[in-house]
Amino acid sequence: MAITQLSAFLENSSGALCEAVSALTDAGVNIRALSVAETKDFGILRLIVSDREKTREALDDEIIIRETPVIAVNMNDQSGALKGILEILKEAQINIEYIYAFTGAVQGSAYVVMRVDDINEAESVLSENGIKTLTDEDMDNFLV
Amino acid sequence: MKNYYQPELETAPREKILEIQNEKIVRQVKNVYDHVAYYRKLMDEKGVKPEDIKSVEDIKKLPFLTKEDLRVAYPYGLLGTDLKNCVRIHSTSGTTGKRVVAFYTQKDIDMWEECCARAIVAAGGTDEDVVQVCYGYGLFTGGSGLHGGSHKVGCLTLPMSSGNTDRQIQFMMDLDATILCCTPSYAAYIGESLAERGYRPGDNKLKAGIFGAEPWTEEMRQSIEKSLGIKAYDIYGLTETSGPGVAFECEEQTGMHINEDHFYAEIINPDTGEVLPEGEKGELVFTALDKEGFPLLRYRTKDICILSRKKCSCGRTHVKMTKPLGRSDDMMIIRGVNVFPSQIETVLLKEGYPPNYQIEVDRVNNTDTFDIYVEFSKEMFSDKISEVQAHEQALSAAMRSMLGIGPKIHLVAPKSIERSEGKAVRVIDKRKLV
Numbered sequence: 001m002a003i004t005q006l007s008a009f010l011e012n013s014s015g016a017l018c019e020a021v022s023a024l025t026d027a028g029v030n031i032r033a034l035s036v037a038e039t040k041d042f043g044i045l046r047l048i049v050s051d052r053e054k055t056r057e058a059l060d061d062e063i064i065i066r067e068t069p070v071i072a073v074n075m076n077d078q079s080g081a082l083k084g085i086l087e088i089l090k091e092a093q094i095n096i097e098y099i100y101a102f103t104g105a106v107q108g109s110a111y112v113v114m115r116v117d118d119i120n121e122a123e124s125v126l127s128e129n130g131i132k133t134l135t136d137e138d139m140d141n142f143l144v
Numbered sequence: 145m146k147n148y149y150q151p152e153l154e155t156a157p158r159e160k161i162l163e164i165q166n167e168k169i170v171r172q173v174k175n176v177y178d179h180v181a182y183y184r185k186l187m188d189e190k191g192v193k194p195e196d197i198k199s200v201e202d203i204k205k206l207p208f209l210t211k212e213d214l215r216v217a218y219p220y221g222l223l224g225t226d227l228k229n230c231v232r233i234h235s236t237s238g239t240t241g242k243r244v245v246a247f248y249t250q251k252d253i254d255m256w257e258e259c260c261a262r263a264i265v266a267a268g269g270t271d272e273d274v275v276q277v278c279y280g281y282g283l284f285t286g287g288s289g290l291h292g293g294s295h296k297v298g299c300l301t302l303p304m305s306s307g308n309t310d311r312q313i314q315f316m317m318d319l320d321a322t323i324l325c326c327t328p329s330y331a332a333y334i335g336e337s338l339a340e341r342g343y344r345p346g347d348n349k350l351k352a353g354i355f356g357a358e359p360w361t362e363e364m365r366q367s368i369e370k371s372l373g374i375k376a377y378d379i380y381g382l383t384e385t386s387g388p389g390v391a392f393e394c395e396e397q398t399g400m401h402i403n404e405d406h407f408y409a410e411i412i413n414p415d416t417g418e419v420l421p422e423g424e425k426g427e428l429v430f431t432a433l434d435k436e437g438f439p440l441l442r443y444r445t446k447d448i449c450i451l452s453r454k455k456c457s458c459g460r461t462h463v464k465m466t467k468p469l470g471r472s473d474d475m476m477i478i479r480g481v482n483v484f485p486s487q488i489e490t491v492l493l494k495e496g497y498p499p500n501y502q503i504e505v506d507r508v509n510n511t512d513t514f515d516i517y518v519e520f521s522k523e524m525f526s527d528k529i530s531e532v533q534a535h536e537q538a539l540s541a542a543m544r545s546m547l548g549i550g551p552k553i554h555l556v557a558p559k560s561i562e563r564s565e566g567k568a569v570r571v572i573d574k575r576k577l578v
Contacts, residue, residue, distance in 0.1 A: 007527030009520055011557055037529050041554045044527055064520060064558060068527040097528055115527065 001135040002069035002119050006055055008045040009064040012038055020045060020063060027051075027058035032139065033113060035100035046100070048072075048113065048139065070115045071122055072134040077103050077110040085112065085131060092125040094118055147395070147458075149265040149297065150258065153405050154460050161461065164405050166199040168433035173197040173206070175224065176439050182213070182221045183441065200408050203431055204419050209443045214244045214384065223247055224439035235283040236383040236482060246383050247437035253292065255434065256386040259403045260293025260379075263392030266401075266458070267352040267377045269323055271298030274349075276321035278312055278330060279357065281305040285387025286357050286480075290325040293389065299323070306330065309337050320349040327480045328360035328368060328376070332510035335371030345373035354379050356388050357480045359468060361576065364510075365397075378467060384443055385430050391465050396457050399464035406433055409463060410442070411451050414472035425450050427472045428465065446473045476571065478505055479512045481549045485570050488516060491546050495539055497521060502561050503551075506574040513552075516543070520555040 010016045017036070024031065030050035037044045049055045052067070059065050075081040082101065089096065094116050101112040111134075116122045123133050148154045156164075174194040177184050186207040187193070196205055214222065223230075230247040248256070264275065275294040279286025287305055294301040302315055306326070312334060315321065324331060331353050338348065350372055356379035368376045380400050381390035390407055391400035402409050410419050411426040420426045428445045432438075447468040456464065476483045489499045500519040505512060524535055536553040544550035562569060 005527070007525075009525050009532075009555075009557055011560060039529060039533065042532065042556070044529060044532070046527060062557075062559070064522050064525045066522065066525055066527070 001123070001133060003048065003072045003113075003134055003136050003139050004052060005068045005070045005113065005115075006047045006049060006052060007066055007068045008047065008059060010036075010043045010045050012041055012043050016043070017045065020059060023058045023062070024049070024055060027054045029055050029058065033100065033102045033111070035098075035113075037098065046098075046113075050140070068115065069119055070113050071119060071126075072111055072113050072139060073126065073131055074104070074134060074138075075110055075112060075131075077108050081110065082112060085126070088125055088129050088131070089114075089116065089122060092121060094122050094125070147265050147268055148460075149262040154262060154401075154462065156405075156461055158461060161404050162200065165408055165433060168405075169197060169200050169203060169408065169431070170194075172431075172433055172435075172439060173441065175436075176441055179224050180222055180439070182217045183207075183209070186213075203408060203410065203442065206431075206442050208417065208429065209440050211244070211384075211444075211446070218243075219245050222438060222440065225249060225436045230437045232288075233283075234285045234288070234383050234387060236285075244383060246386070248386075249436040252386065252435050252437050255406055256289060256389060257292030257296050259381075259386070259389030259392075259406065260289045261296035262293075262403065263354055263377070263379050263389055264290070264293050264297050264299065264323065266392055266394045266460075267323060267354050267375070268395075269294075269297050269299055269352070273297070273299040273322045274302065274320055275299040275323045275325060276302040276304055276312070276316055278304045278306055278324070278326040278334075279388075280480075285381070285383050286325075286327075289381070289387040289389055290354065294323075294325075309334065313337060313341065316348060316350070317343075322349050322351050324350055324353040324372070324374070326353075326355060327357050328355040328364055329358065329479065329507070329510050329512065331355050331368050331372065331376070332364065335368060336510065339371065345371060348372065350374045352377060354392070356380060358477045358512075359575075380465065380468075382445060384438070384440055384445075385432060386435065390430070394456065394458035394460055398456075399452060399466050401456070401460050401462040401464055402451075404462045406435075407431070408433055409451060409465065411449070412444075414444075414446075414448070422451055422453055425469065428468075444472075446471050446475060448472055474571065476503070476505060476573065478514050479549055481547065483514075483547050483549065487546055488543065491539070491542050492518060495542050496524065497539070498558075500558075500561050502569065503571045504574070505571070512575070514549065515554060516551045517554045517556050517561060519558050519561055521558070 033048040035046045097115040099114045103110045177194045190207045192205050229249050231250050232248040235243045235245045277290045281287030353374050353376045365376045377393040379388045379392045381388040391402040393400050408431040410429040414427040428447045428449050430443050431441045448470040449466045452464045502517045504515040540553045
């Protein structure tokens, strides 16, 4: 099961990110994970949040936002953990379009979020190798 | 010896010019009425008959033609003679993507080339000169016009066309070009490129340049003259009237002499259509007195300028026009290409974008920059940078195919384009051209 990332289109200009984050703050939304990809003109803000509905309400009028299914995996916060996951995907010839990672609320655990070209295939090979991919519900529970 | 190509015509007394014009206009109006159904209808609607036009004084009775008429009548509706009498077509971009096509008989070509020859001779050209033509050749009139004019004068002609600056410079230096014909921004660029290669202004054999097809300033003239070590002359024209050479500068460099034996010029109030007296600023209107293929009468150029009959020290008696001081429509000239905001809107809608955009034009290192800021739509948004950039590139390509010139596209957030009093500011032109 994939988790839901919210992707937002921002201008690459001073204050654009602050404005978006302020709107989330006002709506009482907590950001679990965040990554920004940028070009000279614009940036794409990728968010995992505590409340997607509230986030959409807070941003939708002003900012282009859409849901993107991504894979999230819980792993040990130690050297080599990410390598193991990447090797499985490499073997299956799955391309990672982008990736970001963060450490978890629980001591010793970390999370990696990946956008891949074939989500179903990625999930099944990870599962065959005993790696569980997380659901939106998992994220809500794990990260409170 | 003064520099005239056709001295008897270029320096003819005012009465003589009027006599030529009067004789030609009577014949031309009759011919157009007989051959051009589109214009005949306009005249009938206005209640004007060919017999009403007895001299150029009566031209003001005739109906105007606009670019919109050219679009409606596309392609053959304004043809002034049988197609079999025409030998060439030239073309320019039009407002809604439809091009303007103009037809030329051999006589039209000869007349046009003679006009260009006058410009070349006025710039000091003789049969001993080497004329490097780096206007574009092809449908664009710039290349062919100056090329033909150069032949008429007997100059050795280098038909370079535009681009490939390395080759331009090699030919210029190896073959001792003496007269350069191109857009002013390209002339400035050649000047810079020469300096970059270590040449000084005196190292080339150029003595003059004939520059047109886009707006340029007095400051730019001085900078080009300095960097190339030449005298820089302005030339004016439009495809609808034939091409460059409708008007050209003489050694006085204080405006362009309109070839009045072929083109009758009026200045009108763009709002009312009323003819304004000499010296007043308004829209320039041309009547082709002897063109056969594409004989436009009272064609509104949308260029704003002033006419002057002040005696010119060069001895020419033809009326002078200032450089265009602006436009009475929203057309921009970017890198020599005519661009209308409406064309940009058409492309945006066709490509599925909202028509919220802003055009920014600037001149950096003597080259026009052309940026379009477009509001992105939710449907097209992707979380992947590469896909968003692919949208930008596809839109730029669609613009290029419509406009003939590719802008840099910047996708911006919805509602982020400034609106003043509810109305969007569509064009920001940072070039200081007037």
